[in-house]
Amino acid sequence: MWHWRIWSCGGHHGPMTSHEVLGALALTTGGYSIESLSLGPLQPGEARIRVRAAGMCRTDAEAFHMVALPAVLGHEAVGDVLETLGDCGDIEVGDRVAVSYPSCGTCPECGRGRLWLCERNWALSFDGTRLDGSKPITWQNQEVSSAFFQQSSFAALANVPARSLVKIGAHIPVDIVAALPCGLLTGSGAVTNVLEISEGGCCAILGTGAVGLAAVMTARIAGAADIVAIDIHDDRLKLSRELGATHAVNVGSADAEAQIRDQFPQGISHILDTTGSAQAWEMALRVIGRGGTFAFVTTPEPVEMFTVSPFELFLKVASMKSVLLGGANPREQIPLMLQWWSQGQFPIERLVRSYPLEDINDAASDSACGRTIKPVIIMPD
Ligand SMILES: [Zn+2]
Ligand SMILES: [Zn+2]
Structure with a gap:
């Protein structure tokens, strides 16, 4: 009826x-x-x-x-x-x-x-x-x-x-x-809801596309002390620095991992991968710090092979977390991002x-x- x-x-x-x-x-x-x-x-x-x-x-x-x-x-x-x-x-x-x-x-x-x-x-x-x-x-x-x-x-x-x-x-x-509704929600939500980066924290963002840059901006707003942007494009790394990254590493250079180890001898406690690259995952799991968290918003292709040592992760008491949609409710995260934008802290227009x-x-x-x-x-x- x-x-x-x-x-x-x-x-x-x-x-x-x-x-x-x-x-x-x-x-x-x-x-x-x-x-x-x-x-x-x-x-x-x-x-x-x-x-x-x-x-x-x-x-x-x-x-x-x-x-x-x-x-x-x-x-x-x-x-x-x-x-x-x-x-x-x-x-x-x-x-x-x-x-x-x-x-x-x-x-x-x-x-x-x-x-x-x-x-x-x-x-x-x-x-x-x-x-x-x-x-x-x-x-x-x-x-x-x-x-x-x-x-x-x-x-x-x-x-x-x-x-x-x-x-x-x-x-x-x-x-x-x-x-905002998908990619930026994902990158921003990954930082606030999944990695829960807080004041003084340390994080690395692998891949500085829209998702990665949203993560960089959100980590800066959260007060992270160290934000390491990692990419293969220098222009993206330059933009990452302008948007809040404190370090930029081009993984195309031969000594990229050594640079990270030099600057962070204790490893990096929070790492977000936005690339789905098997090489990026391998590096992330090598440089992750004790008790650290590696979160990922996409995965390597089913055909890609790479090595994970569960024992090494266990020794570091580190964990891996999948992130879907930033673990975020749109009616919370979208207004939050727009509030940051209106305050000049989240310059989406860039x-x-x-x-x-x-x-x-x-x-x-x-x-x-x-x-x-x-x-x-x-x-x-
Ligand atoms: Zn999408
Ligand atoms: Zn449902």
Whole structure:
């Protein structure tokens, strides 16, 4: 009866209506094509968002191999709520929102408020459908993989679960907000929630892309005394120093590890890897200090081989920790990062470069070659 009441209220502009919308379709050829897409009706608990901008992160590139193509990707949106259906909590039409990662809301970990541990987060992110198997977007009258991270926000409109939304101030530039919901949330949350770096602490950040630089900035805010940025690109290391790193080590140089040992003879107590490089992991486990923690946000490829000596780790009483989504709740970490940004402590603008939707392939290639740290796609008005 309840469903009948909801669904029967769809008039011409109501929830039953499909919307024609411009978006980027990820193709089997490996690139994006700007296409006219059709966005279907809302389901109860969802909001329709007018997407203003969407960040691009490494997961979008990896999704070309993980999601059935063609697909509508994009998982870091900022936009305005146009319409809601059913119970959307405190989300209302007209709200400016960031759209972060999805969670089911019904599993035990969601019940405990640990949304990053949601049992269904993989399916919600990568199945290319809602949990009930439906696909919100069609292209040329065929359903395409959508509901990517339950948003598929490389399109001017998106149907998203209200529980993924974070209300934010409408005065904040959209390219700043769109940089946050996945990659920066991960790097920042890894420092505050997983490594728990505190005043006077010592840490090393392996890889200074968007995730690593968010970690550097957050470690500085946390008051870490030593922040060692490690990368193979001198320009990234220079930027790391400007954003708060106290030491910069180019692992391309032959004596990189000796430099670290010279400066930190006791080893480094907190290490975050953002590279997924087997060589980086081997080095991290050699230079980790007693009682130290090595955390990682991605892993080496299944085909990569490397050596871990559990006994050496045991002797140092060191531990390894996986980090998913920064161990962070978006409704806490995103406002926190924006507060730091407004205080001038978290200069996201140093990382971001904006691209209009029609240049999304340039954004992807600039990101892949390292020319752009954090691409943000701006949707047409
Ligand atoms: Zn869940
Ligand atoms: Zn991401």
